[in-house]
Amino acid sequence: MKKFSYEAKDNSSGKHVKSIVQAESESSAAKLLLEQGFTPLDIKEFDESSSILQRITGRITTKDKIVFTRQLSTLLGAGLPLSQGLHTVLEQTENKKLRGVVDDIVVDVEGGRALSEAFAKHPEVFSKVFLALIQAGEASGTLDDALMRIAAQQEKDAAIMSKIKGALTYPVIVLFVIFGVLAFMLFTVVPQVEKLYLDLHKELPFITKVMVVTADFVIHYWWLIILAVVTAGYFLFQFLRTEAGIRFMDMFKLNVPLFSGMFRKLYMARLARTGQTLLSTGVPMLDMLRITSEAVNNTVIATSIDHAAEKVKGGKALSDSLQPEDYILPLVPQMIKIGEQSGKIDDMMGKAAQVYEDELDEEIRAISTAIEPLLMVVLAIVAGGMVGAILLPIYSLVNTISL
DSSP: OEEEEEEEEETTTOOEEEEEEEESSHHHHHHHHHHTTEEEEEEEEOOHHHHHHHHHHOOOOHHHHHHHHHHHHHHHHTTOOHHHHHHHHHHHOOOHHHHHHHHHHHHHHHTTOOHHHHHHTOTTTSOHHHHHHHHHHHHHTOHHHHHHHHHHHHHHHHHHHHHHHHHHHHHHHHHHHHHHHHHHIIIIIHHHHHHHHHHHTOOOOHHHHHHHHHHHHHHHSHHHHHHHHHHHHHHHHHHHHSHHHHHHHHHHHHHSTTTHHHHHHHHHHHHHHHHHHHHHHTOOHHHHHHHHHHHTOOHHHHHHHHHHHHHHHTTOOHHHHHTTSTTOOTHHHHHHHHHHHHTOHHHHHHHHHHHHHHHHHHHHHHHHHHHHHHHHHHHHHHHHHHHHHHHHHHHHHHHHHHO
16 A cells, blocks of 8 residues: 555644545545545655655654653543544654654554554654553553653653763763863973973983873874774674673673662662553553563663563562562562552552652762762872973973073
8 A cells, every 4th residue: 555645624623734644546545534534635645765864864852752642642631533633743743753653653543553553663762661551541441641651751761861861971071171181281282392302302201201102102003093992892882782792781780889879779760660650551460570671771670570570470479579689679579568468569669669769869969979079089180190291391401401
């Protein structure tokens, strides 16, 4: 079947809409639109090449997905039919790549597919958690509530990641400043000091010699340094894409000094929040564990969750299954145990998530506070070493001339 882009008048509201329809021919597309209550104004075959270009150059941000999800939830909650709600959201979507995705979803839904099936065709945009919540919402008839829960989950994840990135931005900026100072001194000031000593036939101090040799090596073999960095970066990148590399990086995050506490609380908050969202929407326990193990985005934590899932499948309580697993912090199974006793596991997981989210905020602030003086010390050492390498030979020359 072919795709046709169209502009039509909605007979019920009188509004003009633009979208895509899938049909055998242009006349079949027009007939389908008339059956759906639209009066076709313009129909033409859809140009796939423009869509491919948008997919390559565009990028769908978390904010785009949150706005899309909230808008669709509000429209469905107001009683609009799914197809009409999707058309309305499509008109309000500014991101070109997301518009292309929503176009495809509209075509699939109008062709008789379930909304979850239409979303599932775009795994690069919609996560498994997203799809599971949509499926649960369709099954229970609470699709608008499911969409609202998804939007809330996305907002919490985005807020946490934004705080972590903010905590890491300052150290990166300071490191760039340090390297900038080093480069400026090596390539401008140090050569002038060396020239001065050569003119006076004097021997340079040791620290200045080291800097002169370093500067000469960088100037004459810069291509070798770039080649080595690019090669090392390429092989590191390739390694980190392998199963062993991904596990190494995930294990590193959980044990790296200063940051390990932050990462552990991040994964616990993500585990508890995702589990709470899935269970409250009606997703079965084993499906919740399977989806959550992928949603935490850490293979080490995922392995612990998978082990717990096997025990739950064998009839063991979730709290007892998670208790002995590595890197599962104690509060999670403790809160789940209370939930098992009260029949409100989802509520208790939500409370555990809130505790870890609050602790994560404190951890990020503590890391930011600890990093600032540490970086200042590093910057002082580097700057002091550079100044010493430059001023020491100058003072030596002054003393020699004085004598």
